[in-house]
Amino acid sequence: MAQSLRIAVFTSHGGSNLQSLIDACAAGRIDGQIVLVISNNRKSYALERARQAGIEALHLTEKKFDSAEAFAKALVNKLTKYQIDLICLAGYMKFLPPMVLQYVRGRVINIHPALLPRYGGKGMYGLRVHEAVLAAGDTETGVTIHQVDEIYDHGTILAQRKVSVLPDDTPETLQQRVLQVEHELYPEAVAQIASGAIKLE
Numbered sequence: 001m002a003q004s005l006r007i008a009v010f011t012s013h014g015g016s017n018l019q020s021l022i023d024a025c026a027a028g029r030i031d032g033q034i035v036l037v038i039s040n041n042r043k044s045y046a047l048e049r050a051r052q053a054g055i056e057a058l059h060l061t062e063k064k065f066d067s068a069e070a071f072a073k074a075l076v077n078k079l080t081k082y083q084i085d086l087i088c089l090a091g092y093m094k095f096l097p098p099m100v101l102q103y104v105r106g107r108v109i110n111i112h113p114a115l116l117p118r119y120g121g122k123g124m125y126g127l128r129v130h131e132a133v134l135a136a137g138d139t140e141t142g143v144t145i146h147q148v149d150e151i152y153d154h155g156t157i158l159a160q161r162k163v164s165v166l167p168d169d170t171p172e173t174l175q176q177r178v179l180q181v182e183h184e185l186y187p188e189a190v191a192q193i194a195s196g197a198i199k200l201e
Helices: 016-026 045-052 068-081 098-104 127-136 171-195
Strands: 005-011 032-039 056-059 086-090 108-112 140-147 157-164
Touching: 005 016, 005 045, 005 171, 016 032, 016 045, 016 086, 016 171, 032 045, 032 068, 045 056, 068 098, 086 171, 108 171, 127 171, 140 171, 157 171
Parallel strands: 005 032, 005 086, 032 056, 086 108
Antiparallel strands: 108 140, 140 157
16 A cells, blocks of 8 residues: 555545545544545535545536446546545445446445444445344444445455444434544544555455
8 A cells, every 4th residue: 555545535425424534634644635535416515525625526426427337437537547545435325336346456445334244235324224223222333444345335344443322322313423433433444554554455
């Protein structure tokens, strides 16, 4: 992994995890910089967060292209142009095309609001995860940072942190406490990748 990582963040909604990474880079806690933000949602506030930070922000969606292959090629072209070392998925609600995953060769990571392998897989995102944790009666949940492969929430786990489930938790209150930990753990994990303390396979 090159020193001073060139990072792309893919996101779909508000971009609070993106903001935590922007702030960590700006503060020097990560030896790297976010040089590209891509969202499939043109209304995503993450695009505005990126622009406010002076980062190239692009709305790219498969709907803009004639085929899935054309879309994948466009993504690869952007990653090449910006010389991306690491892709961070932060609430990105689409699956990366196989062509992109092959191009970046294990240099894609994701954050998930549960302790994988529990509560992962297609359709398990956002409040659905926290609803499932509460329905199961679990006393703890947490956050997982993992490498991305061709299967949802499946790749090598790089970091985890536990969060206690309180007796009076609702999906919304649990989500907020887990999100606070996400904002701590994601920058820490990216910093460790940049320093070489975490090795990507």
